[in-house]
Amino acid sequence: MLGIQKQTHWLAAFFMFVIPIASNVVAQEYDKLPPPRTLTAEQAKVAAANYKKYCVLCHGENRQGHVNDHAPSLRSKSLFESGVPHAILRPISFGREGTAMGGYLDEVGGPMTLGEVWNLTYWLFEQSGVERVDLSTEAVHGDINQGAGVYQKECASCHGKNGEGITAPALGNQSALAHNTDEFIRYAIRHGRQDTPMPAFEGKLSSDDIDNVTAFLRSRGKNWTMKKNILKKLPTPDEYVINTDGKNPDFKLAENLYVSSAELYEALKAKNKMVLLDTRVTSVWQTAHIEGAIPIPYYSDLKAIVKDIPKDVQIVAYCSCPRAAADSVIHQLRELGYKKTATLYEGIFGWMNFGYPVMHGDIQE
Ligand code: HEC
Numbered sequence: 026m027l028g029i030q031k032q033t034h035w036l037a038a039f040f041m042f043v044i045p046i047a048s049n050v051v052a053q054e055y056d057k058l059p060p061p062r063t064l065t066a067e068q069a070k071v072a073a074a075n076y077k078k079y080c081v082l083c084h085g086e087n088r089q090g091h092v093n094d095h096a097p098s099l100r101s102k103s104l105f106e107s108g109v110p111h112a113i114l115r116p117i118s119f120g121r122e123g124t125a126m127g128g129y130l131d132e133v134g135g136p137m138t139l140g141e142v143w144n145l146t147y148w149l150f151e152q153s154g155v156e157r158v159d160l161s162t163e164a165v166h167g168d169i170n171q172g173a174g175v176y177q178k179e180c181a182s183c184h185g186k187n188g189e190g191i192t193a194p195a196l197g198n199q200s201a202l203a204h205n206t207d208e209f210i211r212y213a214i215r216h217g218r219q220d221t222p223m224p225a226f227e228g229k230l231s232s233d234d235i236d237n238v239t240a241f242l243r244s245r246g247k248n249w250t251m252k253k254n255i256l257k258k259l260p261t262p263d264e265y266v267i268n269t270d271g272k273n274p275d276f277k278l279a280e281n282l283y284v285s286s287a288e289l290y291e292a293l294k295a296k297n298k299m300v301l302l303d304t305r306v307t308s309v310w311q312t313a314h315i316e317g318a319i320p321i322p323y324y325s326d327l328k329a330i331v332k333d334i335p336k337d338v339q340i341v342a343y344c345s346c347p348r349a350a351a352d353s354v355i356h357q358l359r360e361l362g363y364k365k366t367a368t369l370y371e372g373i374f375g376w377m378n379f380g381y382p383v384m385h386g387d388i389q390e
């Protein structure tokens with residue numbers, strides 16, 4: 026008898042203490058939100074065409090992501106459950122500073138109107154086929170020091186020791202931290218990103234550690250404010266060739282395609298005659314570019330532009346991907362009969378990391 030009583034006590038203790046702790050790691054329930062407005066057939070058609078023209082290069086034909094520069098998936102369930110509209114709309118509009126993701130809104134020098142960016146956001150949502158969840162906008166509280174330890178152990182291998190991003194998005198990115206809510210970040214950590222390398226940590230990490238690492242990531246946001254560039258006038262065809270009195274450079278191209286930052290810098294110093302093409306979305310040309318470069322984004326209709334680009338001058342194209350957009354433009358130019366063509370091997374971030382100069386946009390205070 027006594028033995029059984031003891032056992033009952035032990036069981037009672039189990040239910041009182043162990044179960045509540047265990048329930049702490051059980052899946053959280055979220056309320057569902059109604060879908061945002063539905064696109065008309067015409068709006069959906071334009072959005073699909075815009076996706077093809079502007080996004081496929083990095084995010085892929087089927088929105089699968091990781092085609093170039095580890096651009097994230099644009100069809101994962103958790104992203105579209107938690108991110109619509111703002112966590113999707115804002116990166117499309119303004120980009121993520123310091124990454125290959127540029128801004129596509131006309132206001133910052135991009136090719137799309139605000140209406141088109143909204144429609145593309147909703148089109149991506151419709152394509153994902155998921156329901157939105159109702160996330161709180163409250164801060165997530167946690168122990169930041171504890172979270173830093175979790176981060177180094179569980180996250181740094183993909184997201185980088187300092188959140189700079191290696192094979193995964195830059196979690197220390199100030200423009201992302203400024204725009205994404207704590208709950209959006211926690212939702213990604215809990216549920217992962219389906220069909221991508223991002224694992225779901227719910228059940229793997231304690232609920233407290235998920236909060237700790239969320240609080241740690243949040244603590245790295247430094248009251249970032251978006252700097253607004255005063256849009257520069259785009260160069261006109263008479264400005265396309267730089268150093269018109271100089272000689273063509275004599276590049277020895279690697280793989281018959283690539284010129285290094287060091288060689289390009291020498292050629293610029295020697296005042297060689299060249300055409301420099303910045304093949305990124307024009308908004309990032311507005312932010313910073315190599316002096317003399319003209320914005321010929323990867324989605325340009327080259328056949329319409331080439332009449333203004335001479336065939337006998339050395340052309341060098343660059344992007345930040347670090348080469349995908351530039352390679353695509355150079356291959357098209359070669360098909361159009363341009364022989365003196367090259368891609369900058371390290372891209373503009375590599376160029377800047379070597380300390381070579383760029384022109385910055387004028388910033389509105
Ligand atoms: C040159 C490559 C490139 C192109 C072109 C590009 N993106 Fe991106 N995109 C990226 C990268 C890289 C990131 C991740 C940046 C980071 O580290 O935060 C990203 C991030 C995003 C995000 C944030 C996703 C998330 O999980 O938080 C969205 C939304 C997005 N892109 C949409 C688009 C859309 C829509 C287009 C076309 C209009 C587009 N991108 C064009 C490279 C690109």
Ligand code: HEC
Nearest residue numbers: 090097098179180183192193194210213214218221222223
């Ligand atoms: C095996 C590699 C890997 C590990 C480990 C990993 N991640 Fe990720 N993470 C990714 C990838 C890849 C993505 C982008 C997925 C996509 O394509 O949408 C991502 C996306 C995210 C996002 C969404 C970012 C956004 O803007 O949408 C967050 C937040 C995140 N990870 C946090 C973490 C945290 C915190 C940890 C550690 C507890 C972690 N990750 C561990 C690979 C990883």
